[in-house]
Amino acid sequence: MPVDRSKQVTLRRSCQACIKGKRRCDQGWPQCSRCLGKNINCEYVNTPLTIQTTQTPSSGRYLGPNRSIVNATPAPQIHAPLQLEIAKEYDRNIIQFLVAGLRDLPVNFAETRKTLFIHPDLYPNGLPTPVREVHNICRHNMQTGQTGRVSVTLLSMLRQYSADLCRRLSHAATFEELLACSQALVLIQCMLVLNEDGNASPYSEAISDMLVGIAGKLWQQAPIQLPRTLSPRCAWLLAESVRRTIIVCFMIRSAYSLNTRNYTVRTPFIDSLPFDLRTNLWDENSETAWQDALSDSEGSMVSLNEWSNGLAAGRVHDVSCFSGLILAACKGQAVSSIPSPPVNSYIDS
Structure with a gap:
């Protein structure tokens, strides 16, 4: 009995257009970069796992005066690998x-x-x-x-x-x-x-x-x-x-390296560190005040890389002193240089 090839199980991840054109596919979703550039239909036999979860402001919820965040849509997710980054030539004032x-x-x-x-x-x-x-x-x-x-x-x-x-x-x-x-x-x-x-x-x-x-x-x-x-x-x-x-x-390592050589190194270990968005909790001086300021813990943790990206993009309200130092160390930017966030801003996780 002949095999129906249309029903064969395949592990190929490339889109059909890249397979037909014998081109390398970057497996972007919903379109790979080649199909997007050529404005052609992009179809997969095996839909790739998304690199970033799609999020919309309608599902967001405000988490307090310091920040707000969008709830992630439940979906399989593979984060892009973090790279060793050498940041050079920060402004001397920073x-x-x-x-x-x-x-x-x-x-x-x-x-x-x-x-x-x-x-x-x-x-x-x-x-x-x-x-x-x-x-x-x-x-x-x-x-x-x-x-x-x-x-x-x-x-x-x-x-x-x-x-x-x-x-x-x-x-x-x-x-x-x-x-x-x-x-x-x-x-x-x-x-x-x-x-x-x-x-x-x-x-x-x-x-x-x-x-x-x-x-x-x-x-x-x-x-x-x-x-x-x-x-x-x-x-x-x-x-x-x-x-x-x-x-x-x-921060100390970065400050010393920047001050003496004007470059610093950020490693995947540092960028992937968990960071609690609820920075205002640190300064609540009593158990009662802390409980009153406590918001839903779900979705409150992001990576340091995500937090610094949100700071640089102007998606954080009322940037604290600690966050200002993070912005300087990770991005080489001052709080005064970042855009002001809208009333309802979001940090994409």
Whole structure:
């Protein structure tokens, strides 16, 4: 009995026009680029999985004063692979803004015990030893009145304490201890790396590698489940602290590299980091206020790459200080340069 070839199962993914023309098909949907360019009908035997889910504003929902997002239409989805990206020649004003913003973190911590990545409410029983020690150092640094460069004595102390923290971090017995040592180390680098002379030094290069190691350890050792004794707000603060600490590690590396060589490298690991759209929750000062500001958690997480793209495209309302630094580090743009979002703006996921 002859085989009906029209009913054979095929694994070919190219569209019919590209198969007939013996051309390479990029499997775009609903049309590949070749059919789109030639304005011809594009048909697939096997419909390709979409690279990006189609979304419409009608299905969107507003998630608060800082941002809004469209619910993704349920569909199979394959994200395009993230590439190693070398960003070059940022505007000098952007670099100075990024460096100044990171230099301010130890000052903010000295004054309020809070930064963009350390929240005091995460430690209701008092700051852990590494964080408490670095708080004293931040206060000492602020009281010296130095701007731009630390004293030789303080610089030596910072280097010594940084080495000590590295040893303690490598022997951390719990994740909480690992996070505390990591956050203390990050604050030390804000005072150390970004206050040294502009010339690159082997010591600063070693710090850059160390920051990569911190980010990797935090990501790999973060607990899958949190203790039930934590309130919803404390559980969120812990997870958000981990995410933000990793992001600030990347920012310091970028700021140092941009400040000394005017280029920085973004890796797929950084771009794919989860980011919580509900940035306003970080600054809610009580459990009640936090619960009142809490929106539906569904769809609240995107990648750092998606968030920075949304910022650059002007789809984010009321850009926070943290988001402003992300925009500078990831896109080399200032908040003042991005378009103003409409009343109902959307971040495409």
